[in-house]
Amino acid sequence: xxxxxxxxxxxxxxxxxxxxxxxxxxxxxxxxxxxxxxxxxxxxxxxxxxxxxxxxxxxxxxxxxxxxxxxxxxxxxxxxxxxxxxxxxxxxxxxxxxxxxxxxxxxxxxxxxxxxxxxxxxxxxx
Amino acid sequence: xxxxxxxxxxxxxxxxxxxxxxxxxxxxxxxxxxxxxxxxxxxxxxxxxxxxxxxxxxxxxxxxxxxxxxxxxxxxxxxxxxxxxxxxxxxxxxxxxxxxxxxxxxxxxxxxxxxxxxxxxxxxxxxxxxxxxxxxxxxxxxxxxxxxxxxxxxxxxxxxxxxxxxxxxxxxxxxxxxxxxxxxxxxxxxxxxxxxxxxxxxxxxxxxxxxxxxxxxxxxxxxxxxxxxxxxxxxxxxxxxxxxxxxxxxxxxxxxxxxxxxxxxxxxxxxxxxxxxxxxxxxxxxxxxxxxxxxxxxxxxxxxxxxxxxxxxxxxxxxxxxxxxxxxxxxxxxxxxxxxxxxxxxxxxxxxxxxxxxxxxxxxxxxxxxxxxxxxxxxxxxxxxxxxxxxxxxxxxxxxxxxxxxxxxxxxxxxxxxxxxxxxxxxxxxxxxxxxxxxxxxxxxxxxxxxxxxxxxxxxxxxxxxxxxxxxxxxxxxxxxxxxxxxxxxxxxxxxxxxxxxxxxxxxxxxxxxxxxxxxxxxxxxxxxxxxxxxxxx
Numbered sequence: 044x045x046x047x048x049x050x051x052x053x054x055x056x057x058x059x060x061x062x063x064x065x066x067x068x069x070x071x072x073x074x075x076x077x078x079x080x081x082x083x084x085x086x087x088x089x090x091x092x093x094x095x096x097x098x099x100x101x102x103x104x105x106x107x108x109x110x111x112x113x114x115x116x117x118x119x120x121x122x123x124x125x126x127x128x129x130x131x132x133x134x135x136x137x138x139x140x141x142x143x144x145x146x147x148x149x150x151x152x153x154x155x156x157x158x159x160x161x162x163x164x165x166x167x168x169x
Numbered sequence: 170x171x172x173x174x175x176x177x178x179x180x181x182x183x184x185x186x187x188x189x190x191x192x193x194x195x196x197x198x199x200x201x202x203x204x205x206x207x208x209x210x211x212x213x214x215x216x217x218x219x220x221x222x223x224x225x226x227x228x229x230x231x232x233x234x235x236x237x238x239x240x241x242x243x244x245x246x247x248x249x250x251x252x253x254x255x256x257x258x259x260x261x262x263x264x265x266x267x268x269x270x271x272x273x274x275x276x277x278x279x280x281x282x283x284x285x286x287x288x289x290x291x292x293x294x295x296x297x298x299x300x301x302x303x304x305x306x307x308x309x310x311x312x313x314x315x316x317x318x319x320x321x322x323x324x325x326x327x328x329x330x331x332x333x334x335x336x337x338x339x340x341x342x343x344x345x346x347x348x349x350x351x352x353x354x355x356x357x358x359x360x361x362x363x364x365x366x367x368x369x370x371x372x373x374x375x376x377x378x379x380x381x382x383x384x385x386x387x388x389x390x391x392x393x394x395x396x397x398x399x400x401x402x403x404x405x406x407x408x409x410x411x412x413x414x415x416x417x418x419x420x421x422x423x424x425x426x427x428x429x430x431x432x433x434x435x436x437x438x439x440x441x442x443x444x445x446x447x448x449x450x451x452x453x454x455x456x457x458x459x460x461x462x463x464x465x466x467x468x469x470x471x472x473x474x475x476x477x478x479x480x481x482x483x484x485x486x487x488x489x490x491x492x493x494x495x496x497x498x499x500x501x502x503x504x505x506x507x508x509x510x511x512x513x514x515x516x517x518x519x520x521x522x523x524x525x526x527x528x529x530x531x532x533x534x535x536x537x538x539x540x541x542x543x544x545x546x547x548x549x550x551x552x553x554x555x556x557x558x559x560x561x562x563x564x565x566x567x568x569x570x571x572x573x574x575x576x577x578x579x580x581x582x583x584x585x586x587x588x589x590x591x592x593x594x595x596x597x598x599x600x601x602x603x604x605x606x607x608x609x610x611x612x613x614x615x616x617x618x619x620x621x622x623x624x625x626x627x628x629x630x631x632x633x634x635x636x637x638x639x640x641x642x643x644x645x646x647x648x649x650x651x652x653x654x655x656x657x658x659x660x661x662x663x664x665x666x667x668x669x670x671x672x673x674x675x676x677x678x679x680x681x682x683x684x685x686x687x688x689x690x691x692x693x694x695x696x697x698x699x700x701x702x703x704x705x706x707x
Contacts, residue, residue: 053266053268053277055349055354056354057352065595066598076705076707079354104285105284108280109279134519155605156601157605
């Protein structure tokens with residue numbers, strides 16, 4: 044799979060996203076990473092250029108609801124149907140809302156890298 | 170023979186740093202790497218046993234819990250709550266827009282205002298945040314980096330307005346930009362310009378605010394990003410040396426500023442490994458400052474530190490266990506001779522600490538010092554065969570790692586090229602894999618888990634969107650009422666100083682006094698210096 048990992052918003056915590064990048068690469072996937080502090084507009088533009096099979100957003104600052112709402116809107120506006128996931132520091136109580144914004148799946152705080160990789164690979168064969 | 174067999178049957182033990190632990194240590198082990206062991210005294214060079222002769226017997230460590238959220242008004246209330254509960258210093262958290270140099274009404278700040286710390290736009294916010302707090306009796310530490318120049322300017326301007334003498338003003342700014350490129354990520358300008366701004370603050374403080382600590386070099390975030398304890402210390406020392414070298418190039422004497430450099434380190438993982446890391450590191454730093462830089466004053470050689478937090482060691486699962494972990498980290502910190510202690514609260518890994526959680530962390534430190542006699546004697550582990558032997562090993566290992574960074578062309582070059590970031594993120598992945606494979610155990614996470622766990626007993630701090638709007642309204646009111654001409658003059662002066670390569674602090678202080686916003690000041694500097702382009706490494 045080609046996977047775009049992205050850090051939207053101002054949050055500078057990138058340990059998790061980089062560990063995930065390593066794990067996905069080791070599992071044989073092609074990984075693109077945006078780097079820190081990218082706008083949703085930048086991320087969607089990058090997705091249009093690189094046409095990945097999947098976009099993963101990592102957000103730890105707590106601003107995931109606003110960011111994902113915008114992500115869902117922009118993806119719809121641009122007519123892009125690439126599945127996208129969101130993980131980071133996310134309370135269980137927000138998961139349903141995030142999925143209602145268009146995230147294929149949202150992962151709560153404490154999700155292991157192993158679980159995330161397993162889920163991502165399940166998408167490849169879906 | 171049987172003894173030999175028994176030895177062979179013992180599983181080898183390695184620390185996270187890669188050092189091997191023997192099942193038993195003797196006096197020979199302790200002396201092997203340090204023949205001067207018996208002569209070492211606290212308060213005497215090279216300070217392995219502590220920087221002061223009497224340590225906590227004379228003055229306990231400062232208790233400085235990290236706090237700040239929402240508006241300056243809300244933060245002021247939390248500050249007062251902590252002070253009323255016996256906290257002896259403040260440690261200010263700023264929101265991400267402030268840390269990244271954006272105003273609260275900047276479109277990029279949407280949803281982030283007041284979220285992970287207090288929102289600051291102008292000097293007016295500083296006046297509110299510290300209302301009723303005596304800055305001469307409570308020292309203030311600010312966790313600020315990319316925009317530290319502006320926050321320090323506001324702090325100094327506030328102190329002047331209140332009539333304090335800057336010559337006696339104490340406090341600390343984190344202001345360690347090099348580590349922001351490795352972990353934490355609130356960089357703004359390119360690497361070399363960022364270092365220039367930090368050195369401006371060192372130079373200004375050396376001349377005008379000599380008791381203020383302009384930089385707290387952070388191994389902490391480097392370790393939180395994945396570095397092992399040796400890398401944590403080595404990279405931090407390389408960073409401190411980079412600032413030192415630049416300050417010396419400006420003609421400032423080493424003894425004029427070295428004593429005001431301090432450190433912020435991480436504690437989690439193996440108990441004795443952390444203690445040895447600090448003792449060995451303290452000895453090495455003293456030698457570096459005296460032998461490489463020729464410092465005459467003992468205080469220049471001190472590795473002063475804040476230590477106690479270890480967010481990466483805490484778990485979301487069974488969060489109450491974090492209270493126990495934190496108490497152990499506090500013990501490590503005290504046994505290592507820390508100057509200041511700040512503990513992560515048990516809920517801090519995923520939310521702004523609740524008042525109750527903040528109080529438990531504070532009580533943890535108070536119980537240790539007031540009930541358990543932790544401060545009764547200096548360096549109680551001094552002379553332990555194991556601790557002394559490991560201390561020696563750490564001193565050597567940190568030195569070797571620093572030599573490796575030199576081989577990369579020095580830390581500034583290695584940060585700019587992404588080499589350090591790559592090394593740290595590789596280490597993070599190695600650790601994650603070891604945890605997944607059960608080679609590193611984490612109670613409640615990969616062992617001793619509770620079936621069907623729904624142990625989410627932590628309450629999330631609610632985000633106050635209304636407070637964010639109030640902050641924006643306040644910012645706009647300040648913008649509308651300030652003296653436009655004075656502001657323009659101050660900002661022109663700042664731009665000119667930036668273009669001419671002058672020290673930025675005087676013009677920044679003038680600008681904040683004219684109520685220039687964080688965003689206005691940082692935008693001007695960005696237009697002169699440009700912005701950092703992150704090399705993508707993982």
